[in-house]
Amino acid sequence: MSNAATFDTRTDTAIPVESPLAYSYRHSGAPRAGSSSRLQLRERAMLGHLILRGGAIVLDEAVRDVLGISLPGQPQALVQDASGERSIQWLSPDEWLVIVPGGEEFPLETQLRERLGDAHFAISDVSGGQTLLELSGEAARELLMKTVVYDVHPSNFPVGKGVTTVFAKATTILRRPSEERWELVVRRSFADYCYRWLLDAAAEYDVNVQP
Amino acid sequence: MQRYSGFGLVKHALSHHENWERQWRNPTPKKQYDVIIVGGGGHGLATAYYLAKEFGVKNVAVIEKGWLGGGNTARNTTIVRSNYLWDEAAALYEHAMKLWEGLSQDLNYNVMFSQRGVLNLGHTLQDMRDIQRRVNANRLNGIDGEVLDAKGVQELVPIMDCSKNARYPVMGASWQPRAGVARHDAVAWGYARGADAHGVDILQQTEVTGFKIRDGQIYGVHTNRGDIEAKTVGCVAAGNSSVLAKMGGFNLPLESHPLQALVSEPIKPILDTVVMSNHVHGYISQSDKGDLVIGAGIDGYNGYGQRGSYPTVEHTLQAIVEMFPIFSRVRMNRQWGGIVDTCPDACPIISKTPVKGLYFNCGWGTGGFKATPGSGHVFAASLAKGEMHPIAEPFSMFRFHSGALIDEHGAAGVAH
Amino acid sequence: MFYIYCPYCGEHREEEEFHPKGQAHIERPKEPEACSDEEWGDYLFFRDNPRGVHHEMWVHAVGCRKFFNVTRHTVSYEILETYKMGEQPSITADSQGPSREAAAVSQKEGVRA
Numbered sequence: 001m002s003n004a005a006t007f008d009t010r011t012d013t014a015i016p017v018e019s020p021l022a023y024s025y026r027h028s029g030a031p032r033a034g035s036s037s038r039l040q041l042r043e044r045a046m047l048g049h050l051i052l053r054g055g056a057i058v059l060d061e062a063v064r065d066v067l068g069i070s071l072p073g074q075p076q077a078l079v080q081d082a083s084g085e086r087s088i089q090w091l092s093p094d095e096w097l098v099i100v101p102g103g104e105e106f107p108l109e110t111q112l113r114e115r116l117g118d119a120h121f122a123i124s125d126v127s128g129g130q131t132l133l134e135l136s137g138e139a140a141r142e143l144l145m146k147t148v149v150y151d152v153h154p155s156n157f158p159v160g161k162g163v164t165t166v167f168a169k170a171t172t173i174l175r176r177p178s179e180e181r182w183e184l185v186v187r188r189s190f191a192d193y194c195y196r197w198l199l200d201a202a203a204e205y206d207v208n209v210q211p
Numbered sequence: 212m213q214r215y216s217g218f219g220l221v222k223h224a225l226s227h228h229e230n231w232e233r234q235w236r237n238p239t240p241k242k243q244y245d246v247i248i249v250g251g252g253g254h255g256l257a258t259a260y261y262l263a264k265e266f267g268v269k270n271v272a273v274i275e276k277g278w279l280g281g282g283n284t285a286r287n288t289t290i291v292r293s294n295y296l297w298d299e300a301a302a303l304y305e306h307a308m309k310l311w312e313g314l315s316q317d318l319n320y321n322v323m324f325s326q327r328g329v330l331n332l333g334h335t336l337q338d339m340r341d342i343q344r345r346v347n348a349n350r351l352n353g354i355d356g357e358v359l360d361a362k363g364v365q366e367l368v369p370i371m372d373c374s375k376n377a378r379y380p381v382m383g384a385s386w387q388p389r390a391g392v393a394r395h396d397a398v399a400w401g402y403a404r405g406a407d408a409h410g411v412d413i414l415q416q417t418e419v420t421g422f423k424i425r426d427g428q429i430y431g432v433h434t435n436r437g438d439i440e441a442k443t444v445g446c447v448a449a450g451n452s453s454v455l456a457k458m459g460g461f462n463l464p465l466e467s468h469p470l471q472a473l474v475s476e477p478i479k480p481i482l483d484t485v486v487m488s489n490h491v492h493g494y495i496s497q498s499d500k501g502d503l504v505i506g507a508g509i510d511g512y513n514g515y516g517q518r519g520s521y522p523t524v525e526h527t528l529q530a531i532v533e534m535f536p537i538f539s540r541v542r543m544n545r546q547w548g549g550i551v552d553t554c555p556d557a558c559p560i561i562s563k564t565p566v567k568g569l570y571f572n573c574g575w576g577t578g579g580f581k582a583t584p585g586s587g588h589v590f591a592a593s594l595a596k597g598e599m600h601p602i603a604e605p606f607s608m609f610r611f612h613s614g615a616l617i618d619e620h621g622a623a624g625v626a627h
Numbered sequence: 628m629f630y631i632y633c634p635y636c637g638e639h640r641e642e643e644e645f646h647p648k649g650q651a652h653i654e655r656p657k658e659p660e661a662c663s664d665e666e667w668g669d670y671l672f673f674r675d676n677p678r679g680v681h682h683e684m685w686v687h688a689v690g691c692r693k694f695f696n697v698t699r700h701t702v703s704y705e706i707l708e709t710y711k712m713g714e715q716p717s718i719t720a721d722s723q724g725p726s727r728e729a730a731a732v733s734q735k736e737g738v739r740a
Contacts, residue, residue, distance in 0.1 A: 092635065092691035149643050149644065163690070164691070454676075454677075454678045457677075462669075512647035512683065513701050520628060520642060555671075612665045
């Protein structure tokens with residue numbers, strides 16, 4: 001066990017908790033659309049986000065033991081467990097993003113630290129710093145085409161891929177966990193901007209927002 | 212030299228303007244000159260002009276590999292100002308400003324110097340503190356300047372968005388009323404005509420391919436039109452200075468970057484001053500033709516291509532539309548790039564070099580045009596006497612060894 | 628517009644994702660205290676600024692955030708290779724004559740500043 005100080009960011013105390021988009025919902029609203037909607041936007045708020053840094057081989061062994069999925073070694077790779085609730089994404093040759101259901105991140109961090117012992121690694125809980133948005137519907141790719149500089153054509157962006165790229169001048173992580181679904185991981189400080197951009201850009205598709 | 216005047220215009224009208232004499236000769240190179248200037252842009256031609264006119268050195272050649280004023284002289288956004296922070300830089304740019312004020316008369320050539328004032332906007336508290344400090348420093352150096360608040364800016368430029376709704380609201384500005392713009396081509400042509408009239412040989416389409424150096428002393432240059440001898444050589448080659456320095460066997464602390472500018476379609480007069488914003492990152496003025504003349508930052512990579520990248524164009528225009536929503540539907544006509552030689556402290560190099568008799572005037576980065584007359588004047592004085600002019604002295608290339616830098620990143624403005 | 632191959636991401640990405648970071652392969656003096664003013668000034672300020680093949684550092688700022696090296700022609704802007712930190716270039720000014728594109732550009736009128 002490393003001697004890093006850790007703490008569970010989720011406490012039993014009754015502190016009101018808000019997603020990074022809470023402000024945006026209040027100020028910009030969350031449009032609902034009927035069956036004509038060609039784009040659905042859903043926030044997956046309060047998930048557990050961990051950044052793992054270290055050597056791929058060491059981390060891979062630990063992650064497989066603890067989480068049951070192997071660490072993606074290839075650039076731009078995204079892997080999930082069978083339920084699709086837990087994922088690991090390659091961010092850089094020594095950096096991965098782990099997303100798990102909310103509340104699982106602290107036990108996971110503790111287990112990984114125990115398993116990794118004295119190895120050279122770092123784990124940061126970034127759950128409060130970012131949030132995950134899901135895009136689905138037939139217009140999802142069209143919306144991305146006018147927003148990101150990255151080529152989102154299926155031939156270049158198959159299922160199981162994830163990149164960090166420029167999203168309307170901001171930085172976001174863009175990933176494709178399944179055929180019909182895209183995910184955006186946006187930073188808290190850019191969340192309002194990105195959300196408003198999405199509403200504006202998706203207005204023509206009759207966007208339906210599920211906060 | 213045929214003098215230009217209203218009377219002359221009328222006289223030549225009688226002969227259908229067919230008998231104007233050429234503005235300068237196209238001489239064949241002599242074997243030997245007292246001084247060779249490498250680079251026929253504004254600074255080089257000004258140097259030659261002042262050498263011949265004020266310092267009595269008339270056996271001078273200006274060697275230009277392309278055409279006169281075809282480099283950064285033709286590619287800048289023509290802003291002239293002298294509100295620099297440090298005493299050394301302020302002295303240099305104010306020296307230029309004083310020469311600008313009498314330049315059209317001196318050259319008998321209308322350089323269309325228009326003192327319409329320059330605003331440097333502040334968008335943050337720190338911007339405003341820097342502006343106050345700079346304006347105070349300017350006044351101590353006898354340079355005009357005022358600090359304006361947002362209301363004052365709005366009165367000067369009613370079409371600018373000075374509301375609180377802007378992403379970076381305008382909090383105020385520094386205002387130099389004597390600053391303005393000039394006609395870039397006319398500056399080069401006016402100096403060329405003046406230099407030629409004093410006997411300077413202007414050699415276009417002549418490219419320096421090497422220096423003739425013996426025992427650490429220069430005695431001439433190799434060119435594509437043969438060797439030319441001179442014991443004093445001044446290089447004023449902007450973006451290509453590093454290439455020349457390498458021929459001389461030494462390095463300069465310079466990086467050459469692409470800097471872009473754009474002009475819009477001509478519109479009716481709407482902006483009667485020059486607006487610069489370091490923070491939102493763009494500058495704009497309106498030419499006499501009516502084009503909006505727009506510039507902003509350099510591209511971050513080294514480049515000699517005289518063209519810039521698209522993200523920079525987009526960034527520049529975003530800044531302009533942010534400040535001037537009224538221009539959002541103006542169409543851009545042309546976009547181009549120059550090669551600017553940037554120096555680590557955003558100040559030029561006017562200096563002797565490790566080679567005796569070889570002098571360099573370079574490193575003007577994004578702001579050389581405004582200094583054209585002053586740069587030429589002090590460089591000419593230095594070449595004529597073999598000793599650096601007191602105003603040029605602090606700008607030695609060896610300051611990067613001694614540590615006596617003159618950091619003008621704040622006043623150099625938008626980019627460097 | 629550059630389309631840059633990031634050696635860490637293993638694919639070409641848009642210029643907007645990158646930042647240039649100046650000349651590559653500059654070595655910090657092992658003992659700064661022992662440097663003369665001239666050596667220290669050279670290290671800090673004096674740079675190669677060739678008209679031709681140049682080695683420079685870039686960072687994949689919006690992406691994997693790794694620094695890497697680029698060999699690029701400063702007239703044609705053609706990117707000749709990219710390689711990881713710690714590696715040496717396989718293309719240099721000596722190994723490379725003027726590239727086709729560069730030659731074409733330098734012949735074009737208006738590029739002769």
